[in-house]
Amino acid sequence: METYSYSKVSCFEICPYQYKLKYIDKVKVEIPATIESFLGDIVHRTLEKLYKDKKFSRAISKATLLKFYRDTWEKEYSNDILIVKKDLKAENYKKMGMKFIKDYYNRMKPFDQLTILGLETTDRMTLPDGNQWHVRIDKLACDDKGNYYVCDYKTNSRMKRKEEADSDRQLAMYSVWVKDKFRDIKSIKLIWHMLAFNKDVVSERTDEQLKKLQEDIMQLIKKIQKAKEKNNFPTNVTGLCNYCLYKSLCPSFKHSDEIKNLTKKEFKEEEGVRFVDRYSEIKNKLKELEEKQKELRNNLIEFSKQKGVDVVYGSNMKCSVKEFDRIAIPEEDKEKFIQLIKDKGIYEDCSVICYPKINTKILKGEIDEEVKNKCEIVKDYRLSLSKKKEVGDK
Numbered sequence: 001m002e003t004y005s006y007s008k009v010s011c012f013e014i015c016p017y018q019y020k021l022k023y024i025d026k027v028k029v030e031i032p033a034t035i036e037s038f039l040g041d042i043v044h045r046t047l048e049k050l051y052k053d054k055k056f057s058r059a060i061s062k063a064t065l066l067k068f069y070r071d072t073w074e075k076e077y078s079n080d081i082l083i084v085k086k087d088l089k090a091e092n093y094k095k096m097g098m099k100f101i102k103d104y105y106n107r108m109k110p111f112d113q114l115t116i117l118g119l120e121t122t123d124r125m126t127l128p129d130g131n132q133w134h135v136r137i138d139k140l141a142c143d144d145k146g147n148y149y150v151c152d153y154k155t156n157s158r159m160k161r162k163e164e165a166d167s168d169r170q171l172a173m174y175s176v177w178v179k180d181k182f183r184d185i186k187s188i189k190l191i192w193h194m195l196a197f198n199k200d201v202v203s204e205r206t207d208e209q210l211k212k213l214q215e216d217i218m219q220l221i222k223k224i225q226k227a228k229e230k231n232n233f234p235t236n237v238t239g240l241c242n243y244c245l246y247k248s249l250c251p252s253f254k255h256s257d258e259i260k261n262l263t264k265k266e267f268k269e270e271e272g273v274r275f276v277d278r279y280s281e282i283k284n285k286l287k288e289l290e291e292k293q294k295e296l297r298n299n300l301i302e303f304s305k306q307k308g309v310d311v312v313y314g315s316n317m318k319c320s321v322k323e324f325d326r327i328a329i330p331e332e333d334k335e336k337f338i339q340l341i342k343d344k345g346i347y348e349d350c351s352v353i354c355y356p357k358i359n360t361k362i363l364k365g366e367i368d369e370e371v372k373n374k375c376e377i378v379k380d381y382r383l384s385l386s387k388k389k390e391v392g393d394k
Helices: 006-014 016-024 035-055 062-076 090-108 162-167 170-181 207-230 239-243 254-260 271-307 331-343 355-363 369-373
Strands: 115-119 123-126 132-135 139-142 147-154 187-194 199-203 311-313 318-320
Touching (some): 006 207, 016 207, 035 062, 035 115, 035 147, 062 090, 132 170, 147 170, 170 187, 271 311
Parallel strands (some): 147 187
Antiparallel strands (some): 123 132, 139 147, 187 199
């Protein structure tokens, strides 16, 4: 028999091939530490310290707890931790974590409402089919009335809905272990401490729901075991593939990634001459074609007027010629016209941003710093052709 966990079976559900690489082949990949996971880990350890200190009757001041959080952050933070949101810095996340701790401390003090039975548990329970299930509870507690509390700290930036909590399997499976371990239970409450919102989401399960949940889990385990027997772990391509650490090893993406990672071609010195000549040739042809297009456009318009038709047919294509009205503002009256629509209060609705002008002002430092900080400066290229002067030419 084997040991399974919430993350293990969820991985199989998302993608059997990912499960194979991670849990069977045990392929090692470099996992980039994200600022969110770093923050969550330190917050969990800080709250674990709070209850451990309480257990040993140590003073639990908010200042001491925040110092532990700051010291741990400073000691373990490194610049290679990934921050995806470019408008935020590590300090923003650090302050956010401090707020989580402060809010939780203020709401829960003096921390004697419940008896703490376990912190960051590492237990296992035996399922009816004989397999083991890993039980890792952030905080397990009870009161003196037979009510038990299976608690999970969430540092998510999105509030979990009650419907999500009621359908979640992780804490519900842990409650099966709690029911088996403690005999005086009157109720088990599954609690998500949503630290970013200083609120809790509470859910409960009936005996029938827990029985059905175990049956579903065991059916899923059977699928995993059957896949092992047949060595059949198909890929499952979804939007989640973009976040998969094993994407470069996946048959569905391996070739695509190999093409992307091909070494850039190194050009020979003489190829530059050919590139410039060809570029110049095509540019001249485009200019000629544009002039031809204008000439043919004018001819088609004149033809439709003379023949009194609005569709002109060719061998395989047809061309519709529709007349419409458009506004033409005389160049000499342009400034007066713009002032007029400003006076009438419709300028904002009719104007567009002039990107070339904004680009020039930002690069020359002629624009407000706040506006500049909202833009990202990227590399681009401008190509221009001119006659090559030979040595001695004037």
